[in-house]
Amino acid sequence: MSGIPVGELERRRARMVEHQLRRRGISDEGVLAAMGRVPREEFVPPELADVAYEDAALPIGESQTISQPFIVAAMCELLELDGTEHVLDVGTGSGYAAAVLDELARSVLSLERIPVLAERARLALDRTGHDGVEVRIADGSLGAPDRAPFDAISVAAATDHVPPALYEQLTEGGRMVLPRGGRGGQRLVRVVRTPEGPEETASLACRFVPLVEG
Template identity: 80%
Template structure:
């Protein structure tokens, strides 16, 4: 777990955790603590730093967004991380979710298809002390085979079908969370890899950019 020096008691972040997360049903104390430690303002464009803790997704360039804090927290809670897991983060984007996962897991590999976003995310992760995150540039739908298998996978892009490569890289008993659907409607789903095949459970409605494959 990474501790970012000097960021634990930011009043804006504490307010976000209380009002946007705890009061809306996020109950995993490890997730709440991780969200309280990661400075979201470091992962948005400088001109948006003043609204970094708004209950909203924000643009980060390249037609991409940083997810609202509640969605990031929900995905992390659904992964049920205890601290030792090897996690794959598909769709690095700003790097914010990777930073939160770094607080919650043993190791994190994050993959982003847009080089410019990956470069910015790498700088933000280094700035906030999350240097352990291994950041790759590539097709996230293919996972990261040379670092597999993973205990948990978080996918920050919507798809109608679960990419087979991601299921293959998930251990037995592992959890994957991703937005299922298209532009007309999406829901976060939790998939557990079992001996009988993947078991899927739907969670809340959401809106993500589409997963680009190939």
């Protein structure tokens, strides 16, 4: 995809895992290994391949971005995946997070509302050996009732509330991670479905585009 030697890209990926993730507190070895396997350069526009492993979100077109590697790793770590889960990924974007989730879970269904991004993501996922990820063009806030329940849900767009449809599609004890807040500030929040209702725990500060609902 790029003119950068494969060996150099692999070295940059290893440095990203060590310096941007492990040294900043990501401790789940499964997540670290998954991030070390997925070639981020395949999920950015060709002209940005040279900066694919920088500690930053990058534009992917359609006013959307590929998230900073640390945020992708943090969301995956908060989901506490052990490889047996059926996962819903809301906001496919580039497909990068879906690829990482595919390394960590039993199955991944990813929802994207923008058709051109969904198609690009499908191609990138196929190129990188993650063709088992199903990408659908859909309103992510509504989830996928026909495939529910999900053991884990990752939401890559900010909202000031837990979308009811997504919460209802979680298994008992299932985990959802989403950015909560608006322009004044956002934090990653882990939501666990319990018999008593949503159990929420706030985590890192973050910045995502708003979740489009309806």
